[in-house]
Amino acid sequence: MDSSIDDHIFTEIKLSAEMHRAIYLQLADEILLLIKKGIIRSNQKLPSSRKIAHLLNLNRITVTKAISELQTQGWLESFVGRGTFVSNHIPDLEPEQLRNGTNATKAQNIAGFELNELHYLVNPYFVPVAELHLDDGYPDPRLAPIKELYRAYRNQLSRGGIYNRFGSYNSPDGPDDYKEALSQYLNESRGLKTKAENILSVRGTLMGINLVCNALISPGDVIVSGIPGWQRAEHNFIHARARHIGISVDEYGIVVDELREICKKTPVRMVYVTPHHHYPTTVSLRIDRRLELLRLASEYGFIIFEDDYDFDFHYNNRPLMPLASADENGMVIYCGSFSKSFSPAFRMGYLVASENVIAHLANIRILLDRQGDHILDNAMAQILNDGTIQRYLRKASKIYEERRDYFCSLLTQNLTNAVEFAIPDGGMTIWARFDEKIDLEKLAKIAYKKGLYFSDGSIHKYANFNKNATRLGFASATKEDLQSSVAILKSLIA
Template sequence: MSSPILISLFGGIKLNPSSDRAIYLQLADMILALIKQGKLGSDQKLPSSRAVADLLSLNRLTVTKAYAELQMQGWLESFVGKGTFVSTHVPEIQPKQLKSTSTTKGQKQAGFALDSKSYRKNPFFVSTARLHLDHGYPDPTLAPLKELYRAYRTQLSCESRLYPRFGSYGQPDGADFYKEALSKYLNETRGLKTTHRNILSTRGTIMGINLVCSALIKPGDVVVSGIPGWQRLEHNFIHSWANHIGIPVDENGIVVDELRKICEKRKVRMVYITPHHHYPTTVSLSIDRRLELLALAKEFGFIIFEDDYDFDFHYNHRPLLPLISADDQGMVIYGGSFSKSISPAFRVGYLVAPENVIEHLSNTRMLLDRQGDHILDNAMAELLNDGTITRYLRKALAVYEKRRNHFCDLLRSELNNVVDFVVPEGGMTVWTTFDKSINLSELSTQAYEKNLYISDGLVHKYPDYDENAIRLGFASSTIEELSESVNILKSLIFKG
């Protein structure tokens, strides 16, 4: 290595043997940085691999692999008998002093424009608090995780079912074994009339909504839902450039009379509902309004998206069957998920619709996600077929009802003067309205400092709806944790 400039350049390379990144890749990164900075120009000959190895105290093979990596990327060219050169296709770059020459830190700002103003912010918060009165999550300690593990392991070893598809792609709408098991389960538990061709496997309700918006909603289409509602869902409408209109929700669910007024003036494309337990208020859509809604859909030709996120948890009496069970016109798309039954980390959901809709949604799904996890789907099918899910839900229902009763008793006895609520007939949360004197944002912050998570209520506020209310989830906490959580709230509210 005769050039003192090259000796200086390559001698300044610092490698980190304790890094997770291989040494030859680190070396390739450093050489690439020299090229991008203009310190190694187009068609410039590089030192031999032996010379670099001696200078940096490396194995020659390591340097050879680094050169080969950059050749594969098109940055270097190698000629037998001549050596290795910076590619002639690399433009001449005038060297300049960079603020940082480190290659270990990620970029903070893109070099291209982002139209972020066209999109709503979708913040998320992952709580690390020990206690939580969440938005309505199940208790994963009750879930049949051992059974799921065994079923998943069986799928991995059961070549008769998976082979030859195991080594290739499958159907975008889901594995037939899962869809057949799910069709049977939904027909038996919800009064549906489906075959496996009416089902599309998803990774949860939000994916199902996104698929429907992508495939069936055009810019300017009118989409209606209840207010207050689920803002993550509403942002999907906005993302599709739909015209979202909110209608009121009372003790009997969405006010269908208001929907009719809209339909008489404008062409409505889709109505989104959570009829079993409205999100976030937990009220059920009354039977007369269900029938009226189906009649309106038939009359005005709009889609009903029925999100039945917690059908399995109803305490006072048998739940009303889904709207889709009474739909003989093919107007309803039904969405469900096992994430709310077992765990949010368990991403298995589904859409139910007429066959031609499923085909259309499957075609759209190919652009987003070639297929779901067929192995997980089939493992879930095993639990549906052998009755594991039914037994688990029966056990969890009893536990959650006990927790609901205990939690509501605590709210009455400890916070009676500052909260108002109706004991929910089902679901996993209590829609709780706080006295106007209580600042929920401050209460949320103070509670988190005491290791308790509660919502600050901002996701439930709208320009024309400003109740001082939040969802307080009880299902994911033990009796002891619920008592401790309410005591913390009580100490913060009445500390004066």
Template sequence: MDRPIIWRLFEEITIDHRAERPVYLQLSDAILTLVKNGKLAAGEKLPGSRDVAGILHINRITVNKAFEELAMQGWLESAVGKGTFVSSHITDHEPKKLGKRLSANAYKRAGFHITSVNYLSAIPDITIPELHLDDGYPDPRLAPLKELYRAYRNQLTRSGLYRKFGSYGNPAGSTYYRQSMSDYLNTSRGLKTTARNILSVRGTLMGINLVCNALIAPGDVVISGIPGWRRVEHNFIHARAKHIGIPVDENGLVVEELKKICRKKKVRMVYVTPHHHYPTTVSLRIDRRLELLRLANEHGFIILEDDYDFDFHYRHRPLLPLASADENGMVIYCGSFSKSFSPAFRMGYLVAAENLIEHLAKVRVLQDRQGDHILDNAIADIINDGTIQRYLRKTLQVYEQRRDLFCSLLQQELQDRVQFNIPEGGMSVWTVMNRSINLDELVKKAYQKGLLLSDGDINKYPNLDNNAIRLGFASSTSEELIRSMEILKGLTGK
């Protein structure tokens, strides 16, 4: 060897023969680190493979593979009869020419500035305990998972594999799925669609984000009810819209307040959950529904209708969506199977005028080429064979029984510590707690006792704090609801 220091550099390399990463790649990683740190300079001659093998007590073939790997990537170059050298083309990689010191935390912290915004927050990855009064989720134990699995498997084994897997499809969704969804929504929701009015998305939130990306410009005025769904509000803010919240009372969105705003400002979009307002679960009264549609026609704003749990209404048949009465193409209707099956399944849809669906599909390509056509087709199969319809009829009865039990327990066990109305639909109870109960502390203490509660913080606003929380009943059995109530009673008792 020409330089004793190089011998020492290679002596310091550690090879772990028990590691999953192959030895030759461990060696190439170590040599690459020496190059990047400037300890092996451009044009520097490396020891021969026989010498390196002797230093590290490994096979010479392994060393040659490491050299070949780095040569293929451009870090090393070989000359017949002369040896292996650090590439002469990487002089700009020397640390002194990078302008900054090397960081040992490159995979922990980016080297460039990231603008922080207070509305973006990480979703905590927590262990879900056995007991939970969540935000209003379905019980996946009741979902037709076997039927969905069978339908998905059939998609993978039927003929026409190249058509399914060999190329990209329509970003709006497969024709089969869109036609099946059109038929299903026309029958169940009184819509008058064709397949060209449907766009498949990965859940309601993606659909809302897509609408914001495609239709909202900076400075546009977007209206929604307060309290509301914070994640959709964050989408409006992220689109740099001017978000204005208006009150919600026992009859839903106060449309009279919207009318006042329309007299003063150009409104671009109104987001509404008319069937069961999120989070309070109240339904938008018929006169307000009609007035909202009239205002949209008069002022030209978009109505983004989120019908997140249409299928679960107990007092009478579900109220038909605003979209069913829309005669001028003002409503974008979005829904999801995630609220029917499980939040883990990201299956949603947008319904709108044909030209808008075409536009949304073009924008969708920028973030997601086409979604999962195989899953879409599997869903279409279990719609067409009646599986979903049977499942919804069964779970509607189960969830109504759970609602009745849970509301009875709330009334009996918590008495004057809570106020609530029995919801006509949905999968949660909007529960206003006595002011003596600290919701933050209640959530923490309940979790310590094995009960997960939804986050009451998300329902607070600067000028509105009802000290209220959504307590979901649908995902728990009767026995689990009773045990959950025992914990709540113990934590809120006087």
């Protein structure tokens, strides 16, 4: 065996009783660091546990546990009557000077392998903490039936048949009770014609889009959507290596005439559309364009991905029925989300399509996520069946309509010369077009410092669409908060 290790090496080890890690594990970490840095080498003999305990003023049992830990991991070897040695299976490393903590933790910050950092994957995750907010159009979680959902969830955990519900994996498309309840709900509220087999539970709209791109889009396929649009969806198209083509959006929704011309020139695989309230402009797709879009899909064989993110909130009249409700040829994949009805914190969405499409998507979903949260799905089924969801949506719609009207009146009274907008028929936000003289990015930054958050509109800009506009959400704010928010805007713009 090789020489013994100098005792002074151990005297430089620093341990702290204030760290949230056991002392013996700290000691094991420090010895391991010395091995990895080549300070102590293969076949070198450690001082006895008694000696190390003395040098570090530790209990001998603590040292013994640290050595045992490293033996278990294969870094140390003990021999009866000879002592403890660094394993002879470890290659010799050139000794390095002990580094400070910043350099020692480099691997925590930067990987040693190359990343394919694509520009569209650079998504800054900014979580605003301002007291006031005119967000992207989120619901008010204070109105959501949280208590009822909690009771339903707890009820799922307390029922019998534990193994059948918790002991094994279940169907990747979602539990039968939830799909049946959701099917009935969608048929009644949206005029769909579904069975449980037409539904796939997902964790939200983005998961639905990503799953469809993985399962049905091949590199080079053409996907068409309106500009401006939802960049999160567009990034999924690009990541699937599809060719994304944008078409215009006017006061009646996407310009379907432009889509027709594209179809004449090149095969289109999918059209992504938000027909109820176009994102971000909130306009509804006019009936003649709806019918023509369905006709073109049947003629040219492309998928219509219908993102109906806020169907539940429409105020001036009955909601426009989804494209899926008039689809007689199985061309539409319909996507909805309870996250936009309750709160973004609840990841509950669904895809609706022909049975063979759902079966195919379920098989692809297994590659990403074996199954969703069946307990949450079944809890949702319970409050769908007992009418809780329906009562909540009626109540919330009335409150959101009042907030819409109040917010629009505030903007008209206080910011007439600065902001133009059309009162939306539904949804939870307005599309606000600011005077070109107003630096929207600067305005958003100053407002945030004063306690008001809203988007500066940069996410809605494109090479061929550069409006000084943004979405101002009203649903998640009280009337008092809306008044304070507009007052801040007025003070900064005046």
